[in-house]
Amino acid sequence: MNMNENKLNNYLDRIKDEPLSHIKALVEMESYSYDIEGVNRVGNYMIRQFERIGLSVETFPQKGIGNQIIGRCNFGGEGRVLILGHLDTVWPKYTLDDWPFAVTEDGFAVGPGVGDMKGGLIVALSAIESLINTGQAEHLESITFMLVPDEELGTPISRSWIEEEGQKTDWAFVMEPGRENGGVVTKRAIMGKYRLVATGVSAHCAVNKGEGVSAIRELAAKVDLLESLSQIDKGISINVGVFRGGEARQVIPAFAEMEIDFRAPNQKEADKLVVQLKEIALTPINSKVKLTLKGQQSRPEFPRSEGTLKLYSQALAIAQTMNMPLPEDHTKGGSDGSFVAALGIPTLDGLGPIALDDCSRRERVPINSIIPRTKLLANLIAGLKK
Numbered sequence: 567m568n569m570n571e572n573k574l575n576n577y578l579d580r581i582k583d584e585p586l587s588h589i590k591a592l593v594e595m596e597s598y599s600y601d602i603e604g605v606n607r608v609g610n611y612m613i614r615q616f617e618r619i620g621l622s623v624e625t626f627p628q629k630g631i632g633n634q635i636i637g638r639c640n641f642g643g644e645g646r647v648l649i650l651g652h653l654d655t656v657w658p659k660y661t662l663d664d665w666p667f668a669v670t671e672d673g674f675a676v677g678p679g680v681g682d683m684k685g686g687l688i689v690a691l692s693a694i695e696s697l698i699n700t701g702q703a704e705h706l707e708s709i710t711f712m713l714v715p716d717e718e719l720g721t722p723i724s725r726s727w728i729e730e731e732g733q734k735t736d737w738a739f740v741m742e743p744g745r746e747n748g749g750v751v752t753k754r755a756i757m758g759k760y761r762l763v764a765t766g767v768s769a770h771c772a773v774n775k776g777e778g779v780s781a782i783r784e785l786a787a788k789v790d791l792l793e794s795l796s797q798i799d800k801g802i803s804i805n806v807g808v809f810r811g812g813e814a815r816q817v818i819p820a821f822a823e824m825e826i827d828f829r830a831p832n833q834k835e836a837d838k839l840v841v842q843l844k845e846i847a848l849t850p851i852n853s854k855v856k857l858t859l860k861g862q863q864s865r866p867e868f869p870r871s872e873g874t875l876k877l878y879s880q881a882l883a884i885a886q887t888m889n890m891p892l893p894e895d896h897t898k899g900g901s902d903g904s905f906v907a908a909l910g911i912p913t914l915d916g917l918g919p920i921a922l923d924d925c926s927r928r929e930r931v932p933i934n935s936i937i938p939r940t941k942l943l944a945n946l947i948a949g950l951k952k
Contacts, residue, residue: 573700573702574696574700574944577696577699577700578696578941579937581692582937585689585937586936588691588692592608592688593662593667595607596657596659596660598661599631599654602631605654606632609635609653612687616711619694619698619699621638621694621711622640623638626727631719634713635712635713636710637711637713638711639698641704641707641708643705643707644706644707645950645952646735646736647709647710647735647737648731648732648906649694649709649711649712649739650714650903651713651741652713652716652718652721653713654714654717655679655684655718656682656718662677665927674933675931676929676931682743682921682924683741683918685918688936689741689918689939690741690918690943692944693940694709694711705951710735714727717902720864720900724902728905733909736952737877737912737913738906738907739943739946740914742901742918743916744917744920744921744939745893745916746920746922747895748893749891749893749895750892750914750916750917751895751896751897751901751914751916752896752914752915754865754896755801756829757864758829758862759825759864760861760862761825762823762824762826762847762857762858764784764811764821764823764856765781765821765855765858766819766820766852766855768817768819770816770817771816771817771818779818781819782812784857785822785823786809786822788851789806792804792826792843792847795839800831800835802831804827804828804843805826805828807825807827808825811823826861833867847859865901866905868908868913868915870896871907873911874914878894881914881942884945885942890942917939917942917943918939919935919936919939920939
């Protein structure tokens with residue numbers, strides 16, 4: 567361990583209790599993607615912390631979602647670092663009522679969004695604070711921390727903003743949770759989403775059933791056909807995650823819809839999968855049913871590029887000095903890192919604290935992973951050279 571690593575690690579050891587208190591504060595501010603006030607409360611908390619550690623702040627209000635926020639620190643050297651985080655969670659308002667933040671007897675922090683990604687936001691914040699206060703980022707041109715309010719929705723509004731900033735950066739780090747085995751992410755699959763709507767003919771199920779055409783029956787028959795396209799061993803999956811339809815128990819349903827998620831390891835497989843998906847979705851089983859399909863590929867492939875592997879190698883070397891496992895992980899899960907990685911920018915993902923069972927009621931963060939993961943990120947940035 568060199569002198570610079572000692573400075574960073576000693577600083578983080580001195581403030582070792584602060585990150586958990588910040589994580590607690592964020593978890594106790596619910597921020598469901600559709601809860602604009604809640605998302606902005608988390609954003610305003612982060613703005614106060616940005617200002618506390620010396621970042622300049624810009625806020626960009628967006629219609630229909632929370633604010634986009636950017637914190638930046640310029641140093642005058644060479645090389646631009648981009649850190650990506652999101653303010654929103656998958657957890658609806660009032661989830662805290664029966665699942666509050668807590669620290670368990672066996673050393674886990676629990677609560678909605680504790681790992682994905684409120685813990686990640688604070689790991690990045692603390693790493694930047696340590697770099698600034700120990701002077702270990704002076705060789706860089708800048709560090710930029712972008713916070714989006716719509717990642718859990720697929721980043722429909724913030725995507726272009728991320729890509730614009732990404733084109734100006736040299737290295738990108740993404741604060742999604744660390745893997746359960748301690749790993750970081752060097753590759754992500756292509757993601758897409760579709761909405762299939764069926765329109766039939768309503769009728770009373772007892773009086774004139776023969777005149778009705780069931781939209782639910784049409785779509786229900788397609789669920790197994792669509793999901794059978796999955797080839798899990800090849801990283802290909804289709805999931806019908808939402809199914810709605812009908813008006814009343816005694817009425818032949820004239821309306822039904824379903825939301826379809828797909829994942830593929832590369833563009834060739836994605837294109838093939840979409841052709842198959844459309845053929846099943848738009849070929850009526852009952853010719854009297856009208857079918858409408860809307861959607862698109864929502865996240866590009868996050869490639870396992872040479873630049874990303876170089877970042878991973880640097881991170882692994884740091885982890886080894888800390889006796890910390892850091893396996894390389896490839897995942898079908900999505901993140902905003904895909905938008906930057908697809909531009910050819912070296913990108914390392916999954917740098918937040920380790921999280922187990924994220925996006926479930928069992929989501930939990932081992933408290934003893936918070937400071938080590940912060941040290942990893944801080945030392946990785948400190949060692950970057952243009």
